[in-house]
Amino acid sequence: MMLQAPCRVLVVDDSAVVRQVLSEILAADPGIEVVGTAADPLLAREKIKRLNPDVLTLDVEMPRMDGLAFLENLMRLHPMPVVMVSSLTERGADTTLQALALGAVDFVAKPKLDIARGLESYAAEIRSKVKDAARSRVRASVSRPRQVSEQPLITPRPGFRTTDKLIALGASAGGTEALRTVLEAMPADAPAIVMAQHLPASFSSAFAERLDRHSAMSVREASDGEAILPGHAYLPAGGRHLRVIRDGARWRCRIDDSAPVNLHKPAVDVLFQSVARSAGANAIGAILTGMGEDGARGLLEMKQAGAATLAQDETSSVVWGMPGSAVRLGAVDDVLPLERIAERLLLLARS
Known part of the structure; x- marks a missing residue:
């Protein structure tokens, strides 16, 4: 019986601590190989070309290029499974929902305090989401505005009324x-x-x-x-x-x-x-x-x-x-x- 090759992961985060902790958490699973890390999207872009990872973990708030702009370009030009690493804040929630709309498969929450211990507390969930992302279906994204419309995108159709369903x-x-x-x-x-x-x-x-x-x-x-x-x-x-x-x-x-x-x-x-x-x-x-x-x-x-x-x-x-x-x-x-x-x-x- 052939053994399945481990999924290859590139960790992208501007925090050296997060890069190290995430890499250690993921590498502890024999089904995952961390092939590299990057401190910003520009470095990530070069490493994606060179290392050809199966999955990317991506922080949203990074220097040199906004994480959403990078994700939008990535899903248009080189679609691949992406798991966002997001802060548990109101701003983080809105940004994460935009990232999911752009094509990210899933996200893991990054605690505001004691990040290393917080990430380690749900290490199993992180590893599971990354491995599931490697098996997900990802499609090239179409151009769409990153901000949602303030108006409904459809015209309501009249004549439908029910109270029993x-x-x-x-x-x-x-x-x-x-x-x-x-x-x-x-x-x-x-x-x-x-x-x-x-x-x-x-x-x-x-x-x-x-x-x-x-x-x-x-x-x-x-x-x-x-x-x-x-x-x-x-x-x-x-x-x-x-x-x-x-x-x-x-x-x-x-x-x-x-x-x-x-x-x-x-x-x-x-x-x-x-x-x-x-x-x-x-x-x-x-x-x-x-x-x-x-x-x-x-x-x-x-x-x-x-x-x-x-x-x-x-x-x-x-x-x-x-x-x-x-x-x-x-x-x-x-x-x-x-x-x-x-x-x-x-x-x-x-x-």
Whole structure:
């Protein structure tokens, strides 16, 4: 049996401490080879040509060239898997979301204090994300503005109104853009949507605001106990689980701070399982691009409760971990490319 060659990684960061710590963390895994480091994008550009790495870890805030400008050029001219190293700040969240829109596969958080110990505390996650990135699908990016529009990118389509359907979406790596694509195609009066996307607490507000700017629907962080209404899409607030509960003839959001599930909080399984119990056959579930298996069992519970279920196909997924797991589990009615999922969700909601 042939052994798989380790993925080759180039670490790009202006901090010598971060370069050293990340290199040591990654090199401790036999499935990873750190082929080099670079202190800024200009050096990184030369080393990419010379070393031909499989994956790049990239800090955003660096000297000599803005990290986003470098990423944009890289994904246009030499697309490759990139894992961002981002600070857990409001500015860091917004920049990271822009990086994901430009084509970065995933990101790891860089603590503000005691960086070395902070990075080492989730070394396993860093190594896992880098290895998963090496297996991801990366495409050359098209030219697009780095700042999102203040207006929805679509004209709301009139005439769609329903109060008896609920759409549940789950995603991880690649999901910030996949969710944007789905919500962009939804009319202003679409059925209510509840979502779970693997993000740290400090990123959820910026992500909700970004989705809201791109959608005719009203996208917001869910608050505990609020009614779930048509024309609205709800994300869990700040690294917490979102559940759907039944309250008479309506659904409400339940936000809780219980333990991670499948190592995640929010977890897609938590959301999907609650939708299966509270909405049953009135729900539609879709699992989008992401690493791991989170959401597969929950989607199966939704299907067993009578809900229609969809999965993003492998070709359009950045990482076909979560959708692939759901398909193998028998949880999926239909597998579709990302650009067709919104249309199918609306068709199912009308039936």
